[in-house]
Amino acid sequence: MADEPIVLEMHNIVKQFGEFRANDDINLQVRRGQIHALLGENGAGKSTLMNQLSGLLQPTSGDILINGQKTIVDSPAKAAELGIGMVHQHFMLIDAFSVTENIVLGSEPVNGMNLNIKKATKDIQKLSEQYGLDVDPQALAGDISVGMQQRVEILKTLYRGADILIFDEPTAVLTPQEIDELMNIMRHLAAEGKSIILITHKLDEIKAVADQVTVIRRGKSIDSFPVEGVSSQELADIMVGRSVSLYDTAKTPAQPKETVLSLEGLTVKDSRGVTAVKDLSLDFKAGEVLGIAGIDGNGQSELISAITGLIPTASGKVVLHGKKITNKKPRQITEAGVAHIPEDRHRFGLELDMTLAENIALQTYYKRPLSKTGVLDYNAINKHARDLIEKFDVRTVNELVTAGSLSGGNQQKAIIARELDRDADFIIAAQPTRGLDVGAIEYIHQQLINQRDAGKAVMLVSFELDEILNVADRIAVISHGEITGIVNANETSKNELGLLMAGMSLDQARAQLAGE
Numbered sequence: 478m479a480d481e482p483i484v485l486e487m488h489n490i491v492k493q494f495g496e497f498r499a500n501d502d503i504n505l506q507v508r509r510g511q512i513h514a515l516l517g518e519n520g521a522g523k524s525t526l527m528n529q530l531s532g533l534l535q536p537t538s539g540d541i542l543i544n545g546q547k548t549i550v551d552s553p554a555k556a557a558e559l560g561i562g563m564v565h566q567h568f569m570l571i572d573a574f575s576v577t578e579n580i581v582l583g584s585e586p587v588n589g590m591n592l593n594i595k596k597a598t599k600d601i602q603k604l605s606e607q608y609g610l611d612v613d614p615q616a617l618a619g620d621i622s623v624g625m626q627q628r629v630e631i632l633k634t635l636y637r638g639a640d641i642l643i644f645d646e647p648t649a650v651l652t653p654q655e656i657d658e659l660m661n662i663m664r665h666l667a668a669e670g671k672s673i674i675l676i677t678h679k680l681d682e683i684k685a686v687a688d689q690v691t692v693i694r695r696g697k698s699i700d701s702f703p704v705e706g707v708s709s710q711e712l713a714d715i716m717v718g719r720s721v722s723l724y725d726t727a728k729t730p731a732q733p734k735e736t737v738l739s740l741e742g743l744t745v746k747d748s749r750g751v752t753a754v755k756d757l758s759l760d761f762k763a764g765e766v767l768g769i770a771g772i773d774g775n776g777q778s779e780l781i782s783a784i785t786g787l788i789p790t791a792s793g794k795v796v797l798h799g800k801k802i803t804n805k806k807p808r809q810i811t812e813a814g815v816a817h818i819p820e821d822r823h824r825f826g827l828e829l830d831m832t833l834a835e836n837i838a839l840q841t842y843y844k845r846p847l848s849k850t851g852v853l854d855y856n857a858i859n860k861h862a863r864d865l866i867e868k869f870d871v872r873t874v875n876e877l878v879t880a881g882s883l884s885g886g887n888q889q890k891a892i893i894a895r896e897l898d899r900d901a902d903f904i905i906a907a908q909p910t911r912g913l914d915v916g917a918i919e920y921i922h923q924q925l926i927n928q929r930d931a932g933k934a935v936m937l938v939s940f941e942l943d944e945i946l947n948v949a950d951r952i953a954v955i956s957h958g959e960i961t962g963i964v965n966a967n968e969t970s971k972n973e974l975g976l977l978m979a980g981m982s983l984d985q986a987r988a989q990l991a992g993e
């Protein structure tokens with residue numbers, strides 16, 4: 478690997494936002510055929526660095542060299558021309574178009590309807606085979622799984638001639654099996670001479686696929702070394718700059734008390750009118766974390782939206798402290814004592830153009846002490862925000878910047894701070910640690926357990942089985958909108974949960990595992 482030519486160099490990159498240096502003299506060197514991980518805490522400056530490589534931002538100073546040539550990457554189109562491709566975390570495919578149409582869209586000069594779809598389909602098929610992607614170019618984007626959609630995004634960059642592919646948290650939305658497949662695809666790409674820059678907070682993934690890792694701490698690149706022989710613990714320590722605990726969250730056995738919230742035969746339809754949650758009943762108890770495990774798209778989002786009043790229920794009841802809250806307005810449900818850390822922080826969590834302080838006050842601004850006699854007290858709002866920023870270690874210049882300027886992980890911490898500060902009896906945490914670094918994950922898990930120990934009922938919805946097993950006391954598995962089994966966290970296994978997630982009943986799953 479050390480003999481392979483250097484395809485990308487970033488030299489002494491500085492990126493300044495006003496007074497703040499998000500990148501402070503960063504150096505990065507990537508070789509041909511290398512999988513190069515970029516590791517850093519939330520807000521360390523990884524996305525800012527990659528945005529300069531993909532033409533979205535310009536460095537304040539420093540140089541970018543592609544194949545030894547100093548270059549200015551002043552637009553995404555220029556980045557594409559230079560062979561730099563970004564595999565986005567949020568897939569941007571049009572459901573009604575075929576895979577080929579999605580890939581060709583925007584990358585070919587189209588003369589009227591003269592687009593040669595036949596040739597494109599053939600080219601894409603060839604690329605798919607060459608890189609082991611196994612994508613059907615004629616499938617409709619709306620009909621393919623999340624993992625397959627990601628492969629289409631990869632093909633899109635290859636079709637445009639990318640030699641350097643940037644993957645930003647690529648496994649966040651994948652099932653364990655899809656993650657393995659993606660790792661193989663990355664290895665395949667590298668073996669074919671492509672270079673990959675991998676941004677991830679998952680140390681195991683770095684260990685599994687990366688050759689080299691560059692560590693960024695508070696805007697500075699502090700080290701770069703081969704991954705071989707380095708443990709996950711060492712990676713975590715270097716990233717944070719001190720020794721961090723990678724062990725399970727400490728917790729005592731749960732002491733479940735009275736039922737706080739009950740779902741009684743709840744049925745919910747999705748936006749297309751298809752039944753997403755079917756006749757679902759569950760009880761959430763004070764002093765207990767009930768985990769909802771399942772593959773993305775099995776009714777979890779609709780279930781949460783129905784409980785929080787964001788979408789109507791088709792039938793059944795939601796009962797909080799013995800009172801029906803079914804189909805009440807979101808604000809009434811919030812007021813009744815439901816906190817919600819949403820899965821999609823941009824759609825439901827934050828107003829990106831408003832200040833961080835205003836966002837932290839979003840659920841309580843109209844009440845004392847943030848308002849007095851109907852007038853907002855900005856001193857109180859800002860002070861309240863400063864307290865929570867400190868308590869939850871939200872990394873920001875101050876409370877007056879826009880929420881949109883925070884790094885992804887710090888946006889998430891701000892929402893968690895706001896929702897947990899409200900002293901609600903029922904807390905919904907949906908994918909609460911997606912995109913967070915190891916230190917922040919540990920902190921958030923502990924916070925959820927503290928809430929439990931303070932007598933709250935916590936609903937933890939997560940695709941991450943490690944997270945569910947670590948934090949939840951009981952686990953309900955959802956598949957196609959129905960609960961396939963409810964198990965105690967300390968009496969189950971990933972294998973058992975995996976079979977329940979695939980739709981088996983608990984008896985079937987146990988029979989299968991006993992027979993193995």
Ligand SMILES: Nc1ncnc2c1ncn2[C@@H]1O[C@H](COP(=O)(O)OP(=O)(O)OP(=O)(O)O)[C@@H](O)[C@H]1O
Pocket residue numbers: 494497499517518519520521522523524525526872873874882883884885886887912
């Ligand atoms: N447009 C901007 N204006 C002001 N500050 C910004 C802007 N963009 C980023 N920052 C700041 O730069 C720092 C680095 O952010 P960046 O998004 O690069 O971090 P990151 O390492 O990608 O974090 P994460 O893992 O949370 O995604 C953060 O403190 C962020 O608030």
